[in-house]
Amino acid sequence: xxxxxxxxxxxxxxxxxxxxxxxxxxxxxxxxxxxxxxxxxxxxxxxxxxxxxxxxxxxxxxxxxxxxxxxxxxxxxxxxxxxxxxxxxxxxxxxxxxxxxx
Amino acid sequence: xxxxxxxxxxxxxxxxxxxxxxxxxxxxxxxxxxxxxxxxxxxxxxxxxxxxxxxxxxxxxxxxxxxxxxxxxxxxxxxxxxxxxxxxxxxxxxxxxxxxxxxxxxxxxxxxxxxxxxxxxxxxxxxxxxxxxxxxxxxxxxxxxxxxxxxxxxxxxxxxxxxxxxxxxxxxxxxxxxxxxxxxxxxxxxxxxxxxxxxxxxxxxxxxxxxxxxxxxxxxxxxxxxxxxxxxxxxxxxxxxxxxxxxxxxxxxxxxxxxxxxxxxxxxxxxxxxxxxxxxxxxxxxxxxxxxxxxxxxxxxxxxxxxxxxxxxxxxxxxxxxxxxxxxxxxxxxxxxxxxxxxxxxxxxxxxxxxxxxxxxxxxxxxxxxxxxxxxxxxxxxxxxxxxxxxxxxxxxxxxxxxxxxxxxxxxxxxxxxxxxxxxxxxxxxxxxxxxxxxxxxxxxxxxxxxxxxxxxxxxxxxxxxxxxxxxxxxxxxxxxxxxxxxxxxxxxxxxxxxxxx
Numbered sequence: 001x002x003x004x005x006x007x008x009x010x011x012x013x014x015x016x017x018x019x020x021x022x023x024x025x026x027x028x029x030x031x032x033x034x035x036x037x038x039x040x041x042x043x044x045x046x047x048x049x050x051x052x053x054x055x056x057x058x059x060x061x062x063x064x065x066x067x068x069x070x071x072x073x074x075x076x077x078x079x080x081x082x083x084x085x086x087x088x089x090x091x092x093x094x095x096x097x098x099x100x101x102x
Numbered sequence: 103x104x105x106x107x108x109x110x111x112x113x114x115x116x117x118x119x120x121x122x123x124x125x126x127x128x129x130x131x132x133x134x135x136x137x138x139x140x141x142x143x144x145x146x147x148x149x150x151x152x153x154x155x156x157x158x159x160x161x162x163x164x165x166x167x168x169x170x171x172x173x174x175x176x177x178x179x180x181x182x183x184x185x186x187x188x189x190x191x192x193x194x195x196x197x198x199x200x201x202x203x204x205x206x207x208x209x210x211x212x213x214x215x216x217x218x219x220x221x222x223x224x225x226x227x228x229x230x231x232x233x234x235x236x237x238x239x240x241x242x243x244x245x246x247x248x249x250x251x252x253x254x255x256x257x258x259x260x261x262x263x264x265x266x267x268x269x270x271x272x273x274x275x276x277x278x279x280x281x282x283x284x285x286x287x288x289x290x291x292x293x294x295x296x297x298x299x300x301x302x303x304x305x306x307x308x309x310x311x312x313x314x315x316x317x318x319x320x321x322x323x324x325x326x327x328x329x330x331x332x333x334x335x336x337x338x339x340x341x342x343x344x345x346x347x348x349x350x351x352x353x354x355x356x357x358x359x360x361x362x363x364x365x366x367x368x369x370x371x372x373x374x375x376x377x378x379x380x381x382x383x384x385x386x387x388x389x390x391x392x393x394x395x396x397x398x399x400x401x402x403x404x405x406x407x408x409x410x411x412x413x414x415x416x417x418x419x420x421x422x423x424x425x426x427x428x429x430x431x432x433x434x435x436x437x438x439x440x441x442x443x444x445x446x447x448x449x450x451x452x453x454x455x456x457x458x459x460x461x462x463x464x465x466x467x468x469x470x471x472x473x474x475x476x477x478x479x480x481x482x483x484x485x486x487x488x489x490x491x492x493x494x495x496x497x498x499x500x501x502x503x504x505x506x507x508x509x510x511x512x513x514x515x516x517x518x519x520x521x522x523x524x525x526x527x528x529x530x531x532x533x534x535x536x537x538x539x540x541x542x543x544x545x546x547x548x549x550x551x552x553x554x555x556x557x558x559x560x561x562x563x564x565x566x567x568x569x570x571x572x573x574x575x576x577x578x579x580x581x582x583x584x585x586x587x588x589x590x591x592x593x594x595x596x597x598x599x600x601x602x603x604x
Contacts, residue, residue, distance in 0.1 A: 007103055007243045007267070020103050022274065041238065060115050061279025074274065076111050096433060098276050100288075100309070101366045101392035101401045102301040102337050 004029050004071065004085070010038040013046045017058045017079025025070035033058070034081020055082025055089035064090035103270045104239030105247055106171045108308040109135055115280050115310070122313045123287075123331065124161050129230075131307075134164065139234035141169025141225065145200055148218055152196040152249070155179040155294060156189070157204025159315035162222040163294045164303045165229050166202045171266070174240040176249045179295040182206040183586060192251055192259065193217050205317075243267035249467065250297060250396050253585070261467035262396045271460030272301070272399040273308050275434035282311035285361075288335040289327060291316040291342060296587060298369055298392075301400035302337055311335065321349035325359070332361040337392075339369035341588035344376045350383055357383055368392035368401070370588040371495065371513070373520070374426050381414050393428035393495065395481060397472075399461040402437070403493050405429030420488075427492040428485075435459040437493065438478065439486055452486045452496055452511070484511060501592055503532040504540050505570055512592075515542060515573065518566045522559060524552035527582050529590045533575060533599040543599045544573035547581055575599065 004024035011018045012033035018041065021031075031038045034050025058064065058075040064083050065072045071085050072093065083090040109131070112121070117132035129137070145153055153170040155178065157163055163179070170177035178196055180189065186209040193201070197216030204222035213219060247266045251259040288311050292299045306313045314331045316324060319342055327333065338346070343365070350357055365380070365387055372391065381389060388407035394400040405427055413424035431437040438446055439453040447453045456478045464479035465471045473479050484496040496511040503510040512530035519528035526549040533543035546559065556576045563572045577598070583591040 009103075020107065022103075060111060063274075076107060077114055095278060097278055097281070098404060098432060099366070099388060099390040099406045100305070100311075100335055100364055101276065101368070101390055101404055102298055102305050 002028060002030075004031060009041045009076070011041050011043075011045075011077075012079050012081055013037065013039045013043075014048055014050050015079035015081050016077055017075065017081060017083070018077035019058065019073045019075055019083065021071075022063065022074050023070070023072040025068075029071070029086045031073075032081075032084045032087075033079060035084070036081070050081045052082070052084075055084065056092050057081070058083055063093040063095065065093045066090055103243050104171055104245075104266050105269050105273075105304060106138065106168050106239045107270070108273060108304055109138060109168050110239070111279060112307050112310055119284060119310060120312045121307065122161060122164060122315070124159075124315045127161060129161060131310075133230065134168070134307075136234060137165045137226075137229040138168035138172055139237055140232045141165050141229035142172035142237065143232075143234055144220070144225065144228060145169055145173035145175060148200045150175065150198045150200045150218065152176050152178050152199040154193065154196055154199045154201040154217070155204075156182050156206070156208060157202060157222045157294060158182070158206050158317035159290055159294055159299070160204055160222055160226070160317065161315070162202055162204065162226040162229075163299075163315075164307075164313070165226060167300065167303055169229065171247060172237060172239060174245065176246045176263075178249045178251075179300070180251060181253075181293070181295045182208050185209070186211060188259075190214060195261070196249075243270065248300060250295065250300075252396060260469070262463070263465045263467055264396075264399055264463045265465075268399045268461050268463040269304065271434065272401070273304055275459075275461060276401060276432055277305045277308045279308055280310045282306075282309040285332070286310075286334045287312040287314055287331055288337070289314050289316055289324065289331070289333045290337070291319045291324060292337060292339065292369070293586065296369070297394065297396040297400050298337060298339075301394075321345040325349065325357075328359050328362055333359070334361055335364045335366070336362070337366045337368070339588040340367060340372045340376060341370070341584060343367055343380050344373070347376065347379050347383060355383070359384070362387055364388040364390065364407070366390040366392050368394060371497075372426075375520075377410075377425055378414070381410065391428055393493070395483075397462070397464050397479065398435075398457060398459075398481075399463060401432060402435045402457055402459075402461075403428045403431050405492075409492075424492055427488075427494050429493065430491050431457070431493070434461065437487070447486075449487055449489050452484055454499055455481045455483045455485050455493070455495075457481060501531070503530065503542055505535070505542070506538040508570055510542060510571060512542075515544065515563060515567065515571050518563055518571075519544060519546060519559065521566075522554065522562050524548050524554040525559075526550075526552075529582050529592065529595055530573065531592050531596045531599065533596075535574065541574040542571060543595075544576045545582060545595050545598075546576055546578055548578060 035052030391405035535541035
């Protein structure tokens, strides 16, 4: 359990998933991918397999959030394990497409 | 989040896709990422606090932008059209700096101590020649990413500061990652020192849209490059669009740009007649009006293609006038119109526009943050919001004419003057007045072979507006002074009136 902070980057301890935290609640939480706690991007990968895989596989450029809309995560590298915060699987957030302005 | 994440993600997602074309050179996202990392090593070895850029659009520009972010120092593109004295003063304010200097006709500068110069071509070549180590983006998202000198009205340019968190907030809020098709290409013709030039690089990278650079705008070349490079998207300032239309009309009116799908415009007020003509010439093209400021990391309001079409086709004046609106705030921006005592105004009432959101930096190096305790930024733009939520701009607060305590917006008088059949261009400024403190002075450009006089135009304004709006003095000139972004230089006009009107 640790505080999630906006701007924190993390990777899956098992698969290729990498993320950055865009928004976080001010409370301790466990961020997992495939049921395994995510690690810092500079940390080595552990060889464990995913513990759980129910939920959408993270896709690069997509955003994922919890039901209360207190957490938002951007996937910066696609992987296979579903993202979850303290056991709650995060779902894909659909952004409204804007016309290109620059 | 450091802005290089945008490039890292693009290189991860489609490393082979072309990111940038310039002349015969094509750089993939993988190439651009390598060049940014190698460029960062050059910057680190120089032991500087800032990366300055004095160049037209060239491959060195986006490389330097991302390299500076990797090196953890601010990126400071500067206006190469400034005078020798102005440029030397700006350079003295960014030392110690590495200055990436390109081909534009810059007067021979006396380079201040603490500025190390690298030629743009050499910087680009060195960055592309080496195979750098993978490096992670440094620093906190609160670090300064970009510093842009504004053309301050009070004389000394202010250094607007944009942090990584502001830029990324804009990018994530307005651009869908990898949303561009593989054949998409954007023509970048705004100069690199303008916020639109910077956001074009970042948005295109994040969307995965190939950038094609135009070093110097002229309408003939713009049209030619659009055809040759199968351009699908373009961003222009109003003067560019108006010159493109003139060029089309001079050579028979056929645009012949089958690949062009979207034109976004901004950077200054778009005259109604120009956008109407543009929509006639490019019936299949999606037009988007983007309103933004340097201090807000670019776009805060958008008038999209559907709004353009419905306004263009409508007979209802309330809908028709939307073509002169800047649209609605983007979803990540809150907007408020406030009165003189700071009170929130209702729809239809004109006041100063305040905005709030993650992309709003509202900060200068010298003055610090201009955000209030709730995070609202005073844009100094005057405007109103209609019952449908569309935002209409009335000009800069600093351009207001205050006649006997009454606030007069130059825009409304200019609009009326422009409707006169003999007038091709007009600008109004405050002139000193013995009785009222200030009065309206108008500078007018007549159409070819048209004739009218001061009295006739005064009567014309009196017919349409209150008498306080009638210009006390009207001058006729061959053309109005504009800067390269299409903004009227009102200071110059004011000075011309000074001492000649009592």
